[in-house]
Amino acid sequence: MTDRITILQNATIILSDDILHGWVAVEDGRIVDIGEGRPPERGLDLEGDYLIPGLIELHTDHLESHYVPRPKVRWHPLGAVLAYDAQIASSGITTVFDSLRAGVDVDGGGLGAELIELAGAVDEARRHNLLRAEHLTHLRCEIPSPGVVEMVEDFVACYPVGLISLMDHTPGQRQFRDLTKYQVYYSGKMGKSLAEFESMVAEKQRSNGDRAAVNRPALVAIAQSRSIPLASHDDTTLEEVEQSIREGVALAEFPTTLEAAKASHAEGITVMMGAPNLIRGGSHSGNVAAETLAREGVLDILSSDYVPASLLMAAFDLPHRAPEMTLPDAIRTVTKSPASATGLRDRGEISVGKRADLVRVHIKSDTPVVRQVWRRGERII
């Protein structure tokens, strides 16, 4: 992580609303000058490749899957963090909100008390300067889960949190409004028969509502008292969007209907959708397609969700899916917009004074290839 740079030249630079063929000068980790054509002194030749801001990822579950590579298997925490970090950085991501689940999901997932241990491994790697990307924490709170409020209180007392999201995966609503899709998802994952499935659904619906009514306001209060940006998750109906507005939500993660996305966007709530959804042409849960929201002008942010490399692919694909969007518009969905939504004002665009978090991208067979990545002017890939 040395190779300090000063000038990158012969680059196709994606600015926040324009494309420029030229050069970028970097000093002390910041962008200090940008110009068209040849630079005043010779720099590193990018051979015409794109130069874009480092990507900013708000919702990736890949840290957990490195730590739990198989059900009941736990990998070495620091080893998991380092392998995950390498995958993130090589996907062009220079700022990542590691998504950690607080509480137990309907499939029995979630780390329980190990959440703190895994966050400790990230903290250790950060303190010893072992990480390529900058890692912040996105605490994903499963609202109806017993003990979730206490778990979040313990976590925020130990480690900084950059984003809190409010999830409720109770069957029959939000992500799983369509119970047939829910059955396919969870029967496949858990091997349940139809009868077992139906009785599980009935029990979940009974018990979750009561706990959610108590836990949701408590979680909102924790976020508000610490000025942590709040995200809604899988908003589906206008009533749910109105609740998000009342709670001061800044970001709507994966709204499941066009109606909810439009209502959120109109109220200034930033709408985020999954990059895999865009690339695959639809949602794996059968909900609204990211492409539809992009065409309707209400897609603000993309997230890699469950495939880190999808973020860059989707950004370059977006202008083909939504012809109203230019390439700078598309790149903003993975750089400037996620930075703004989470209060990171020092990064997210190639502009004088911003951090020199930069990615060199070569296009081969319509596929974007990450060639080099810098964070604060230091080469990390």
Ligand SMILES: [Fe+2]
């Ligand atoms: Fe969800």
